[in-house]
Amino acid sequence: MRIVIIGATGHVGGYLVPRLVEAGHDVVAISRGRREPYREDPAWERVERLAVNRDAEDADGVFGRRVADLGADVVIDMVCFTEESARQLLDAIRGTGARLLMCGTIWVHGTTTAVPALEHEDRDAWGDYGVGKKAIEDLVLAEAGRPDGVGAQVLHPGHISGPGWGVITPAGNLDPEVWRRLATGEPVLLPGQGLETLHHVHADDVAQAFQLAAERPDADGRAFHVVSARALTLRGYAEAAAAWWGREAVLEHADLDAVVAAYGGHGDATREHVARSHSMSIDAAREHLGYAPRHTSLDAAREAVAWLAAQEGSGVPPLP
Numbered sequence: 001m002r003i004v005i006i007g008a009t010g011h012v013g014g015y016l017v018p019r020l021v022e023a024g025h026d027v028v029a030i031s032r033g034r035r036e037p038y039r040e041d042p043a044w045e046r047v048e049r050l051a052v053n054r055d056a057e058d059a060d061g062v063f064g065r066r067v068a069d070l071g072a073d074v075v076i077d078m079v080c081f082t083e084e085s086a087r088q089l090l091d092a093i094r095g096t097g098a099r100l101l102m103c104g105t106i107w108v109h110g111t112t113t114a115v116p117a118l119e120h121e122d123r124d125a126w127g128d129y130g131v132g133k134k135a136i137e138d139l140v141l142a143e144a145g146r147p148d149g150v151g152a153q154v155l156h157p158g159h160i161s162g163p164g165w166g167v168i169t170p171a172g173n174l175d176p177e178v179w180r181r182l183a184t185g186e187p188v189l190l191p192g193q194g195l196e197t198l199h200h201v202h203a204d205d206v207a208q209a210f211q212l213a214a215e216r217p218d219a220d221g222r223a224f225h226v227v228s229a230r231a232l233t234l235r236g237y238a239e240a241a242a243a244w245w246g247r248e249a250v251l252e253h254a255d256l257d258a259v260v261a262a263y264g265g266h267g268d269a270t271r272e273h274v275a276r277s278h279s280m281s282i283d284a285a286r287e288h289l290g291y292a293p294r295h296t297s298l299d300a301a302r303e304a305v306a307w308l309a310a311q312e313g314s315g316v317p318p319l320p
Contacts, residue, residue, distance in 0.1 A: 001073040003214060005028070005078065007030070030050045031049070038164040063089070077101070094150050100140065104154045106227065108123065108156060110126050127272065155213060155224050159198060163304060172269060182238060187250045205300075208293070
């Protein structure tokens with residue numbers, strides 16, 4: 001197939017593009033600039049690369065037509081953040097025979113009632129990001145339900161993790177000081193009793209899911225969670241992470257407001273993650289896509305922390 005990826009050089013694209021090329025697909029990679037991918041791979045030499053300012057072309061109403069003119073069998077959109085942008089793309093590719101795979105987020109769910117949550121449950125997104133992504137999903141799946149509509153699927157990753165960028169810590173934020181404290185046996189502050197949850201996913205497992213979705217048009221019209229097999233409690237995550245350095249976690253607890261205040265500039269992220277406490281089911285992705293995550297949440301986080309520790313000035317001690 002000819003597959004166009006919008007946002008191809010990001011975290012997931014670094015794994016997805018080589019996967020698709022090695023599977024024999026013709027890949028066109030669209031990115032905002034000429035930034036190199038997160039992961040080097042010889043497969044990129046066999047990829048057509050286009051540098052496009054999507055925001056500017058959306059404003060001019062020409063981005064969707066640019067994509068449609070590429071003659072794709074499948075369009076994978078990793079970086080759509082507004083309903084209007086999604087609408088323009090759908091209008092442009094309707095009738096071309098192209099299918100659309102849209103990257104959503106588990107934040108289309110608000111606070112969950114029962115866990116692991118299923119795709120159709122607790123659809124009370126809150127916050128600009130989750131609400132915006134839910135509006136995009138609703139638009140795309142409604143389109144896929146029309147007799148003359150674009151065949152489409154929406155994939156909802158959890159906290160995308162892996163080497164090359166920061167990873168959500170047991171405190172629900174990106175503060176590298178959390179890792180340093182776990183590594184050195186200093187106290188780490190967690191909310192409540194640390195039983196709130198985070199659901200990570202390795203970027204390569206997200207790439208796996210998008211490849212499967214591209215090759216499974218029979219699954220069109222559905223949304224799927226794309227996460228590791230199991231979520232982590234904050235406390236369990238902290239204890240396991242401290243053990244990477246041969247330590248026992250020293251944990252302190254307080255109510256959420258106090259923890260948010262203690263983390264300063266990182267506190268808002270703590271509140272956003274902890275208040276949701278996502279734990280998502282992947283049963284639908286297993287059944288309809290054949291999705292089988294290769295990495296646990298801890299595997300994905302450990303790879304990311306090992307990379308972070310190797311960066312000069314990170315302050316995070318190397319992992320043994």
